Amino acid sequence: MTAPILQITDLTRNFGGVVAVNGFNMTVEHGMIAGLIGPNGAGKTTVFNTVSGFYRPNAGRIVFEGRDITGSPAHRICRYGIARTFQNIRLFGNATAVENVMVGGHVRRKKQWWMPLVFWPGVMEEERSIRSRAEELIRRVDLERYRNEKAGALPYGAQRRLEIARALATEPTFLLLDEPAAGMNPQETEELMQFIKRLRDEFGLTILLIEHDMKVVMGVCERIWVLDYGRLIAEGDAERIQRDQRVIEAYLGDSIDAAADGGGERAGAGPESGTEGESC
Amino acid sequence: MSGKTLNALLTAGAVVLAGMLLAWANAGLDNYSIRILNLIAINAILAVSLNLIYGFGGMFSLGHAGFMAIGAYTSALLVLGPEQKEMMWMLEDIVWPLSVIQIPFWASLLAGGLAAALFSLVIALPVLRLGGDYLGIATLGFAEIIRVLITNSASVTNGSLGIKGIPPHATLYVNYACLGLALYCVVRLLSSNFGNVIKAVRDDEVAARAMGIDTFRYRVLAFCLGAFFAGIGGALQGNLITTIDPKMFNFLLTFNILMIVVAGGLGSITGSVIGSVIITFMLEWLRFADSPFEALGVTIPGVPGMRMVVFALALLALILYRREGIMGMHEFRWEWLFSRRRKKP
Numbered sequence: 001m002t003a004p005i006l007q008i009t010d011l012t013r014n015f016g017g018v019v020a021v022n023g024f025n026m027t028v029e030h031g032m033i034a035g036l037i038g039p040n041g042a043g044k045t046t047v048f049n050t051v052s053g054f055y056r057p058n059a060g061r062i063v064f065e066g067r068d069i070t071g072s073p074a075h076r077i078c079r080y081g082i083a084r085t086f087q088n089i090r091l092f093g094n095a096t097a098v099e100n101v102m103v104g105g106h107v108r109r110k111k112q113w114w115m116p117l118v119f120w121p122g123v124m125e126e127e128r129s130i131r132s133r134a135e136e137l138i139r140r141v142d143l144e145r146y147r148n149e150k151a152g153a154l155p156y157g158a159q160r161r162l163e164i165a166r167a168l169a170t171e172p173t174f175l176l177l178d179e180p181a182a183g184m185n186p187q188e189t190e191e192l193m194q195f196i197k198r199l200r201d202e203f204g205l206t207i208l209l210i211e212h213d214m215k216v217v218m219g220v221c222e223r224i225w226v227l228d229y230g231r232l233i234a235e236g237d238a239e240r241i242q243r244d245q246r247v248i249e250a251y252l253g254d255s256i257d258a259a260a261d262g263g264g265e266r267a268g269a270g271p272e273s274g275t276e277g278e279s280c
Numbered sequence: 281m282s283g284k285t286l287n288a289l290l291t292a293g294a295v296v297l298a299g300m301l302l303a304w305a306n307a308g309l310d311n312y313s314i315r316i317l318n319l320i321a322i323n324a325i326l327a328v329s330l331n332l333i334y335g336f337g338g339m340f341s342l343g344h345a346g347f348m349a350i351g352a353y354t355s356a357l358l359v360l361g362p363e364q365k366e367m368m369w370m371l372e373d374i375v376w377p378l379s380v381i382q383i384p385f386w387a388s389l390l391a392g393g394l395a396a397a398l399f400s401l402v403i404a405l406p407v408l409r410l411g412g413d414y415l416g417i418a419t420l421g422f423a424e425i426i427r428v429l430i431t432n433s434a435s436v437t438n439g440s441l442g443i444k445g446i447p448p449h450a451t452l453y454v455n456y457a458c459l460g461l462a463l464y465c466v467v468r469l470l471s472s473n474f475g476n477v478i479k480a481v482r483d484d485e486v487a488a489r490a491m492g493i494d495t496f497r498y499r500v501l502a503f504c505l506g507a508f509f510a511g512i513g514g515a516l517q518g519n520l521i522t523t524i525d526p527k528m529f530n531f532l533l534t535f536n537i538l539m540i541v542v543a544g545g546l547g548s549i550t551g552s553v554i555g556s557v558i559i560t561f562m563l564e565w566l567r568f569a570d571s572p573f574e575a576l577g578v579t580i581p582g583v584p585g586m587r588m589v590v591f592a593l594a595l596l597a598l599i600l601y602r603r604e605g606i607m608g609m610h611e612f613r614w615e616w617l618f619s620r621r622r623k624k625p
Contacts, residue, residue, distance in 0.1 A: 052490060053489075054486070054489070054490075073489075073494075074489040074490055075489050075491075075492050075493055075494045075495070076492075078489075078491060078492030079492050083490070083491075084490050086486075086487065086490070090484050090486060090487035090490075091484075091487070092479065092483045092484055092487065092488075093483060093484075094479065094483055094609065095476060095479060095480065095483070099476045100480075102473055102476050103473075103476050103477055103480040103488070103491050103493070104492075105473070106473050106476070106491070106492070106493060107491060107492030107493065109473070113469070113472075113474045113501065114469075116468055116469065116472040116474070117465055117468055117469065127472055127473060130473050166491065167490075167491075169491075170491055170492050
């Protein structure tokens with residue numbers, strides 16, 4: 001509990017003339033479930049994409065476990081121990097559930113790609129352990145009955161859980177969840193909240209999540225950061241955020257329709273929707 | 281576990297059976313049929329290598345003829361004796377190291393594959409940053425560049441005269457042994473986690489990167505592996521027909537292989553093998569269409585090129601009614617054969 005696991009200082013990211021994130025600061029402690037909220041287009045996903053290495057920040061520093069990861073490519077950041085899920089689920093649709101998770105396990109392998117060709121000592125054991133670990137994760141997220149189904153054919157909630165299992169296969173210490181409750185009914189949302197808490201405890205994770213569903217945010221997050229127009233407008237625990245005048249203004253504003261944001265609507269507009277962007 | 285040993289036994293049995301069939305074919309069939317069998321093996325190697333790049337790696341590459349040319353020329357230049365080369369190079373004298381080198385056939389095959397892989401690495405680094413159709417155009421351009429280079433570097437390649445009198449090392453056994461080895465390598469790689477990863481890179485590059493995969497590295501790897509086997513395929517082809525020239529390696533060659541891969545099924549090794557059997561065989565069998573024949577009581581005069589018309593119609597039908605190809609993305613499995621057999625009674 002000494003040093004924070006993730007420290008973001010003065011993070012800024014522009015897209016052309018639009019400043020998506022502007023001087024953002026955040027310090028996440030070990031073992032915390034943290035929340036990042038804000039109206040549509042506030043820059044939440046941009047923060048995620050910058051932390052996970054998909055965007056290079058224009059300014060600022062990101063330090064993860066004492067290591068400066070600013071501008072590192074996505075695959076290396078994953079190796080350092082940050083895993084993520086996507087707002088619009090991105091599974092490998094043609095592959096089975098188990099194969100999806102096995103891809104996640106690949107980053108921790110020690111053998112080279114050509115070694116199976118010559119039956120290199122230990123390579124078969126490693127292949128088997130990647131598979132058995134994948135099966136184990138599938139079991140732990142309760143997807144056993146879908147293990148050999150095509151990922152694209154799974155029900156929505158199952159796809160969400162599979163994406164989390166795939167992220168867990170990379171053996172992260174820090175998990176980024178981008179709108180895990182999007183498109184879920186109240187029953188599923190309730191289960192998800194328990195699931196997220198269980199994940200943190202069983203895997204010893206630190207979790208940062210973006211969420212529009214305020215029930216989830218207030219229910220699981222121990223600390224919440226609120227973004228509006230790329231700026232941090234509030235930070236604190238659930239109670240404090242709910243009472244914060246600027247947060248209420250940002251969500252309700254002067255037009256009534258902005259209030260709909262609080263109801264778990266899937267985000268769309270603004271630079272933050274560019275999840276598939278590859279600008280780095 | 282017992283299922284796995286059973287499968288291994290069945291595979292071993294199938295290999296032995298194939299060997300026996302080859303021995304029978306080698307002894308009992310005429311030269312023309314053996315030539316077709318040889319072409320099937322070489323086409324299967326080429327189709328599998330393109331499938332690795334396009335079907336599994338998702339990289340639309342039209343550079344196969346170029347890789348084949350490099351393989352064929354490397355192998356031919358290394359396998360020929362110094363006297364033969366001295367006699368054949370009439371435009372310009374052959375350059376020094378090549379004028380004295382002669383290595384065994386198998387080593388020249390390997391060298392052909394490695395040369396193609398090395399070249400593919402050089403073009404992969406700039407070109408694989410492109411995606412989709414752009415990659416197709418860029419690789420097509422590179423294949424043409426290779427052809428022009430070969431035509432114009434007479435002191436190395438004998439220019440447009442080509443190379444003749446390559447010893448016919450590529451016998452039926454050699455070709456099928458190479459096919460067997462290529463299939464072993466590709467199937468083994470794709471059934472390891474490498475296979476899951478390369479398909480993941482194809483299906484969703486962003487997600488693959490988030491899973492810690494250096495997607496560019498894996499794409500380059502698949503591209504070079506495909507080029508390696510294409511080089512070996514080209515080398516075999518040169519050693520089979522015993523003469524090569526730059527005109528052989530034009531776009532039509534790439535197109536034929538692409539056709540086999542698409543007809544067999546993108547992303548199916550079984551499909552590529554079946555596709556090369558069917559298409560190689562059909563291209564020969566349809567030769568009857570070029571001569572006068574009778575169909576439905578109407579006499580059709582011999583029109584040269586008629587077989588390509590019939591062939592194109594057959595392909596059109598395949599694409600219309602079975603777009604994913606013969607096998608789709610499925611692979612042959614022993615279980616698959618036996619569960620069917622069990623259903624019958």
